[in-house]
Amino acid sequence: MDTEEFRRYGTDMVNYIADYYDTLRSRLPTPDVQEGYLRKLIPEQAPTEAESYDDVKKDLEDVIMKGVLHWRSPHFHGYIGIAGSFPALIGDMLVGALSSNSFSWVSNPASTELEVCMMDWLGQMLNLPEEFLFSSGGKGGGVIQRTADDSVLVAIIAARSRSIRQHKDMTPGQTLDKLVAYTSEEAHSCIKKAAQLALVTIRNLPTDANFSLRGETLAAAIKEDKSKGLIPFFLGASVGTTSTIAIDNLCELGPICERENMWMHIDGAYAGSAAICPELRYVINGVEYSTSFCLNPHKWLHVNKSCSAMWVKNREFITEAFSVDVEYLKNHKLHGDTTMPDYRNWQIQLSRPFTSLKVWFVLRMFGVKGLQDRIRKDVTLAKEFETLVLGDDRFEIVAEVNLGVVCFKLKGDNGLNRELSKRINDDRRVYLTPSISKGVFFLRFVVTVHNIESSDVTYAWSVIQEQADLLLKSQVNAAS
Ligand SMILES: Cc1ncc(COP(=O)(O)O)c(C=O)c1O
Structure with a gap:
């Protein structure tokens, strides 16, 4: 690839990434693939002859994106989030380029x-x-x-x-x-x-x-x-x-x-x-x-x-x-x-x-105030989620909410909450990861994605409530 081609394909990739971010809300955060899915989609050996950028890009959606868990999705609430931003990405490009x-x-x-x-x-x-x-x-x-x-x-x-x-x-x-x-x-x-x-x-x-x-x-x-x-x-x-x-x-x-x-x-x-x-x-x-x-x-x-x-x-x-x-x-x-x-x-x-280069881009292009605002926004959204949980007396909060993570569960045993966690993730509209502390199994709602809004919090809560309704109804039906 010469510099002219790099200019062209690089611009294309920046556009692909921008489109990806613009349309993240319309993708389900969780992929629908089984273990071993990818090997079936690519040749068994590396290509002997060079392939073109277009050949590679053609497979991005069908091979790669098909199996990506979208950590940057505003419907991703698992683990502890991973940060990312456009200033950091720009810095990262230069880090890679200087090599x-x-x-x-x-x-x-x-x-x-x-x-x-x-x-x-x-x-x-x-x-x-x-x-x-x-x-x-x-x-x-x-x-x-x-x-x-x-x-x-x-x-x-x-x-x-x-x-x-x-x-x-x-x-x-x-x-x-x-x-x-x-x-x-x-x-x-x-x-x-x-x-x-x-x-x-x-x-x-x-x-x-x-x-x-x-x-x-x-x-x-x-x-x-x-x-x-x-x-x-x-x-x-x-x-x-x-x-x-x-x-x-x-x-x-x-x-x-x-x-x-x-x-x-x-x-x-x-x-x-x-x-x-x-x-x-x-x-x-x-x-x-x-x-x-x-x-x-x-x-x-x-x-x-x-x-x-x-x-x-x-x-x-x-x-x-x-x-x-x-x-x-x-x-x-x-x-x-x-x-x-x-x-x-x-x-x-x-x-x-x-790595300090991307830190430099971020600190300068957000400013301290910009970074503080983002942390405050995440904490506020977590509090909003906590209020929603507290408003439904079938649920309870498991640990004090001070930052951007809410630990919550259905009032009931570990088995019930394990099943709720499974149903939410099988549904694929939002992604949450559970945990256990002091023997109690619970769900965690994590806010760290840059583009999350209040409407994403209420959306996630509506999915969780819907799954809880179905679960609790199925239990009543099974008991009667
Ligand atoms: C408290 C704590 N420590 C350490 C880690 C490891 O983080 P990393 O491997 O991203 O540096 C994590 C990851 O979630 C964490 O929550």
Whole structure:
């Protein structure tokens, strides 16, 4: 493809994407395909001869779109949403076009320098303590990881290395055997997976009635483990659990971690972004106690995947664990000295894209106010949905609604709610994903799609009510 063809096909694809967004409401969010559907639609081998753009595009609807779950649909209310926006898409085009590898300052000075500035901009928007920012001139700073999973894995490995260094009286293997990490039973699987990969024991601690991990629970677990000669070293706290968006009590947990010389990592993958609104800043109260903190702009700040922002108070904890110096990767300076980070030493993989570029497009083209407005709109729409649920006495709310997710269920047992969830998704007009907390099965209504309106909320509720009517009637019929 030459540049003229790229111009033509690129424009065509931009138009296809714009049409896709314009017509999203008319597509059912859920695909109607069976497992293995795609293999039957494409040849068994890659084409030997080049095919044209038109040949590929012809198959887009029938092969690809046929099996796409439309996460950008205003009728998609599953999981925890994934953010996206046109400014981010435009930035992403340029990221792809530059195709740079930003593993050190010298490998792409603009990328490293923009990332440093963007992490400070984001940190200021969240009103993070100064010590997390590069601009403080201290040891803190931020990095863009791919996902919250990467962020917590980096944190736990860095914490593990720090503990091993601190226990000089034992071999690394002996220390490793004694290390204990903690998280809540409600925390995202990424914290548990990080501990699994780091080969450390993790305890999933019980939460209070609001699904929040409390200080006294952590303190009791630490006491018990220390009495067995174990070494508590890490807490994976949550600001917004996936299931119910519960917030751990950081102000109780933080001082305990400080006292016990433990690393407190906060996973604020979704809910952390809410803190850019002054009235919602409370969600990260206690962040000042954390050693590291992460949120995903790809969840609620309109940067499309993958973009997880992670801050640390002391970047040396990470670089001491992650640095590997080989000649061909050294930061051979272009001109004089640089104090810029070599981001390859802050992460697992070597290669890294110029992700800060799309953050830059988003922060500039939305402005802080624009991003705050979007978060406020989502919270308002979630509240609207909650009001609808509360207005139907067959239903109940399962967890306090503070942000953009509503956890609700039919009054009745897990079996009834499982059946309702299945019927709603089989119907395909709206998409919801259920969860279980403390043994209770419930449905979740998630608002994070950029183009959702109040009418989409009432539409979803009408579909849910219709399915509930049918279900409850079928039960009455079966009983009579
Ligand atoms: C609380 C929480 N943490 C971590 C993650 C993982 O997010 P990702 O893999 O998109 O970074 C999720 C995903 O929904 C989440 O809800």
